[in-house]
Amino acid sequence: MNCESKKYRRIVIKIGSNVLTREDGRPDTTRISALVDQIAGLYRAGVEVILVSSGAVASGRSVLEPRVGRIDTVSARQLFSAVGQVKLLNRYYDLFNEYGIVCGQVLTTKESLSTRRQYLNQRNCMEAMLAAGVVPIVNENDTISVTELMFTDNDELSGLVAAMMDTEALIILSNIDGIYDGSPADPASQVIRRVAPGRDLSQYIDTARSSRGRGGMTTKSRISSRVAGEGIEVVIANGRRDGILTDLVLTGRDVVCTRFEAAPRPASGVKKWIASSEGFAKGALHLDAGAAAAISQSKAASILAVGVTAVEGEFERDDIVRILSPEGAPLGVGRISCDSATARRNLGRKGLKPLIHCDYLYLE
Ligand SMILES: Nc1ncnc2c1ncn2[C@@H]1O[C@H](COP(=O)(O)OP(=O)(O)O)[C@@H](O)[C@H]1O
Ligand SMILES: N[C@@H](CCC(=O)OP(=O)(O)O)C(=O)O
Secondary structure: OOOOOOOOOEEEEEEOHHHHEOOOOOEOHHHHHHHHHHHHHHHHOOOEEEEEEOOHHHHHHHHHOOOOOOOOHHHHHHHHHHHHHHHHHHHHHHHHHOOOOOEEEEEEOOHHHOOHHHHHHHHHHHHHHHHOOOEEEEEEOOOOOOOOOOOOOHHHHHHHHHHHOOOOEEEEEEOOOOOEOOOOOOOOOOEOOEEOOOOOOHHHOOOOOOOOOOOHHHHHHHHHHHHHHOOOEEEEEEOOOOOHHHHHHHHOOOOOOEEEOOOOOOOOHHHHHHHOOHHHOOEEEEEOHHHHHHHHHOOOOOEOHHHEEEEEOOOOOOOEEEEEOOOOOEEEEEEOOOOHHHHHHHOOOOOOOOOEOHHHEEEO
């Protein structure tokens, strides 16, 4: 089956470190330039493109490694990204400029997307850029994002951006044609061309990571399933193949890739945010059997204090909390309508406003 082409209104393109870096660790300027040529083509054809580009650390490492001595991993990442991000964006700026296209930098952290207000600020910024015809180039702010609150990698970030910006597709470019049904090194393995919503590919994926990438194929597959489940088509393709973006988006030439079909019913904007916010959850609600059955059977069911048996952790009103079954299994996440002290005080009580309204509930 082909990876058929389609003209999209708005897409996110994520470019992995492996695509932008040569084997010897130096930036692959020819490849970056070829990708910008294609993105300029999409731009001219009226497709709004948001670029999520890795490569800052690799780019900075190539400049600094020869001159820094012993340095711990966190400092190295901070140092390399501080220098590499400037170098990377300068290159993008010059290349886009040749087409009369202006690009701009958006640096973010997982923490700065954790409240709805900051999330909306970021979205507003990128909407303003797109409205002005500016191509946003997004990366994690690696200089300050050093704790457990880091994104797993830019695949996770790109999934969040795709949902936040209400895009129709996310194209993840790596150094491989897609997800293989066995070891990519085994000649008998083939690229899985189509993935239906909800299909689990974990059995095929070698969890070892590449030397330059951060999350590896495991995150790519997990994020792709989640994003497709939110109604956004996801394509994993080889960024080193000539003309890959043009073929995927404009010409319709047959090109090998893995395509995750979008689930039919896109979630509402706020649900997309909640769905992607699992990593920021501050606490948890344990449901009784009745409440667990009610939310799984009806999309309109909210979580009421009467059906909650325990509250874990400390949280504020509007924070994201996890929802657990009576056995402790994860059921989903939601935005809580009160702080943890109030939730504890009201446990088991009837007739109160829902702890989580169904509009702010995302079930797995
Ligand atoms: N089943 C599989 N199919 C394809 N690639 C796989 C599979 N299992 C593991 N991989 C590895 O995942 C790598 C791509 O992930 P990653 O290193 O994170 O890339 P990037 O830097 O582009 O984000 C491939 O180079 C490949 O070695
Ligand atoms: N923010 C880092 C990217 C880390 C990362 O996620 O890399 P990759 O797995 O290659 O997309 C950088 O710019 O170097």
